[in-house]
Amino acid sequence: MTTTTSPPALTKAPAHPPSPRFSGSGVLRQITVLSGRSLRVLREPAMVLPGVLEPILMLTVFSQVFKSVSQTSSFPPGVSYIDYLLPAFLVTSSISAGLKSGVALTTEMNNGIVSRFKAMPIHTGSVLVGRSIADTMLNVVNLIVMLAAATLVFGYGPEGGVLGSLGAALIAVVLGWSLGWLFMALSAWLRRPESLQPIGGMVNMVLLFASNAFVPADGLPGWLKAVAEVNPMSHAITAARDLALGDPDPGTILATLLCCLVLVVVTVPLAIRSFRRAT
């Protein structure tokens, strides 16, 4: 059946069409408003508690179960296990924080709120930058709580002192921030909620195993060694540990920061482009 379109006659004379009520906002406003939105969870202990308790629980388990590791000959002499362990924990917690950014983005892309933002006159990158800032700040809070708990409950007190520990935490935060962008880029590219978790987990594994987390990079096969050397994780764990233990190596620290920066420079445009891409 074919029909012709006949626009209806205007029965009422419309008043002036409404003009937009607000004049639009700048990128800075967009970013602060959007990160403020994600930071509201800080007002709710119930939302923050699991994130804080989990690493403390892990610390309890590790410090009791693996205490004997510090008695082995390869272990640095005179270092208590908790002092050795905590910097690595700061780093792994930050990786989880980065992964969480990606997962949260996927969730919002699928529950419609991202569509609402995309149909608004705001820069789409603001949504990602806002999330990155909020998640980074949440990670800072998390790491500080971890350090405090370790000091008060587990007798953490490495050679590097408070400054060394804060330095280690800062390294971890920078790493978490850069991985947050990596996972947001993955999330924006994959879109589907069911694929980010396994792929994110896999990326996580590669980052962890192609690093010096378990063995020195020199002990790895050629290509894996190459990966390990540019893997921000390797540098981050070494840098954080050295800082905490009071034996910082400027070269490692610089390499870590540089790797993180490169990662961010590469993934930010990728994330924003995939995120903005209309279907």
Add this chain to the structure above:
Amino acid sequence: MDTMMIEVSDVTKSFGATRALDGVSFAVPRGTVLGLLGHNGAGKTTVVGILSTLSLPTSGEARVAGLDVTRNAEEVRRRIGLTGQYAAVDETLSGHANLVLIARLLGASRAQAAARAEELLELFSLTDAAPRKVKGYSGGMRRRLDLAAGLVGQPEVIFLDEPTTGLDPSARRDLWSVVKRLVHNGTTVLLTTQYLDEADFLADSITVLSSGRVIASGTAAELKDRVGHRSVSVTLRDAQDRPRAVRALEAAGLAPAHEQDGLVLTMPVKDSTDLAGVVRASDEAGVELAGLAFSEPSLDDVYMALNHSGAH
């Protein structure tokens, strides 16, 4: 001053092998409501997605407020309000905070944002729930908040994708009156719906989609004319009167039909002026009536008829 605020011409949209839209065209004049009718999968949400710059047409052209949605997406976004098919609000925030968030993103000052939020919460009867987390809202409350969120910036063109799905009858009526008021003030509205009475009540013009094609368009009255059966039914007080009533109505040139032993006689008529004839005939025959009703074909009838003829 027939300014077209929405113009869709020959738009197609493919998702891989699926052709979601297949040469869709329509136009919506300023200050009117277009009802986009169609069953599941007809392509309604796809049309809304393209017009609100969320997705790109595969071919064809779409304009909103005279602006091409592909080339001037940024400008289009300044003029539109979108309420999608599924509620898009932040569950971790209160209703009030959700609206403030949108207003702030649109450039409102804190005070302006709070004032606008309160205004809209009032309009959608959400004032009491405003300070509570959206997580604890009922489906209908969420839906209303979502609608409010689409109106924060006072857009010129509003897209409502199945806006009353999940609302109770009184909330539906409320929404309808909000839409009427917006249109009265010059806003242009495109709404998709599966509720035929909704299109009938709200839409100045209706476009019926089926499998990505426009199978009919026009006013509700035009669509009804095309199917064209109007009828009058009378309810007798006493079944014994029936033979007498039938004879009298037949004598008046009508063709009453009834169910076995029924009290209701139904007859096709040309228009509502035939009501008088029915009443007169009954009266002259001394038949007492308990009820009298004139019914137009429902849009349901129209929709069925169109879909049958447009299915191939």
